[in-house]
Amino acid sequence: MSIDERSFRKALGCFPSGVAVVTTTDAAGRPVGVTVSSFTxxxxxxPLVLFCLDRNTRNIDAFRDGGFSVNVLREDQREVSIRFASRRDDKFEGLAVTPGxxxxxxxxxxxxxLDCVVESVAEGGDHLIFIGKVERVDYQAGGQPLVYFRGAYATVDS
Incomplete structure (x- = not known):
């Protein structure tokens, strides 16, 4: 049975997911980051986590070795998500980042x-699955997450 891509995407969009930015540094030490909703x-x-990246993701090789940070976004960080989902070169401009x-x-x-070291990388169709061992966690006791649902940003009403 063949499933058309549009229907598959629509069905997957019915599952709300949190939004995170995964960051690392490339071989030259430059910061690299990408927005993901495929984090779990x-x-x-x-303590292990995983996230998935399309094989065509820009700078994907930077995520293969070393460490990465999963930054779970708050509901008021929609612009941060949009920035890191873009192909722009200056994603970190104006952000006061600190090294994990x-x-x-x-x-x-x-x-x-969640600050992690790469445990393994597996193939999964047109994506790569990055598994990380969590080395450090930090979280805010308050605040609400940014959520992605049916192709749009949403918030959680508790």
Whole structure:
């Protein structure tokens, strides 16, 4: 049975997901970041998380080795998500980032940050699956997440 891509995307869009920016540095030490909604926990013991990137993602090789930070965005960080989803070169301009434990850039005001080292990279169709071992966590006790649902940003009403 063949599934058309449009219907598949529409069905997947019915599942609300959090929005995060995954950051790292390239071989020259320049910061690299991309918006993802394909982030999830994988294991508590050991603490593992995963995210997926399209094989055509710009600077994808920077994520293969070393460390990365998952910056879970707050509901008021929609512009940050849009910035890191773009192809612009100056994604970090004007942001007061700090280095995480692994050296990956940490975005200011994130709802949560998970600083990770790459455990493995697997192939999954037209995407790569990055599995990271969590080395450090930080989170805000208050605040609401930015959510993506049916092709648009949304917020959680608690």
């Amino acid at each position: 926990s994988l294991s508590l013991h050991p 434990t692994t050296g990956a850039p940490v975005l200011p005001d994130s709802l949560a940050v």
